[in-house]
Amino acid sequence: MRQDGHGQPLAPGAQATLARLMGTSVADVRVIRNVNVLPALQAAxxxxxxxxxxxxxxxxxxxxxxxxxxxxxxxxTHALRRDQASFVPDVLRRASGPARPDAHDEEGVALATEHAAHPATGPLRLPGIPAPWEPLPWEADPSPPAPAPRPAATSVTPSPTRPSPAPPTALPSMPPPPPAGGAWVHAAAVDRPAAPAPAAAERQGDGAAVGRRAPVAAAVDLDQVAREVYARLRERLSTELRRV
Structure with missing residues (x-):
């Protein structure tokens, strides 16, 4: 903190995203994000x-x-609760599912906010759309003639392991803890609980009724578009190879 002062406000785009999640402005919350933070994170x-x-x-x-x-x-959430001890972010107030933690449970509120802001759901993928790493048609189907021999694939060498950070050090220039008001340092531990998986009923939705199909929310998924284009290219390439 001595080197970076009190940090910098977030970029406007990040401020807007977090203000929507929090339900209030975060412009006065300072952020320090650089390599000098790594030893403190490792120590904690x-x-x-x-x-x-x-x-x-x-x-x-x-x-x-x-x-x-x-x-x-x-x-x-921790930063805003510094001055408003019972503050609960909007994203947590709107969240469905398990009951919210008590407003006085500092870490419980912050952790539940993280889970509500990032639901444990995977990306949408249509059935039958292959992923780029799946085998090509002539590799999965033995009926077509085998293609011409190709050079043996070279094994992929894993990237070198990341060097260990500098030896753990305490946060520099820490002020003394306040006489009252609880902890003044809060850490998002690396082993903190993960978000619970969505219930089966939530995954199936209301469209499980006979004769009805669950509505699919319209959204642009670039990964999905790429898979569809890749599938079309695979089909055309497979057709050309069968003609040879």
Missing amino acids: RAEALTVGRTVFLSPDTRLDTPAGAALAAHEM
Whole structure:
């Protein structure tokens, strides 16, 4: 903190996302996100820290991803509750499912906010659409003639392991804890509980009734579009190979 002062406000896009999740502005919450934060995170065995109204994030935390925004929401909850002890973010108030934790359960509220901001659901994938890593038609179907011999695939060498961070060090220039008001440092531990899986009823939805199909929310999934294009290319390539 001595080197970085009180941090910087988030970029406007990240501020807008977190303000929507929190239900209030986060413009006055400062964020320190650089390599100097890594030793403190390692010492605390945490993915993020909040000291008062300053949030410490790893430089690898991408706030433009659901997981990164959810982690930031976890820490923003601590920062905002510094001055409003019973504050509960809007995203948690709107969440369905298990009952919310008590408003005075600091870590429980922050963790539930992270889970509500990033539901444990996978990306939408239509049935029958192959993924790029699946075998090509002539590899899966033995009936077509085998293609011409190809050079043996070279094994992929795993990337070198990431060097260990610097030896753990305590947060620099820590102010003394306040006489009252509870803890002033909060950590999103690396082993904190993960979001619970959605219930079977929630996954099936109301469209399980006979003769009815569950409505599918309209959304643009770039991965899905890429898979569809890839499937068409595979079909055409398979057809051309059968003609040879």
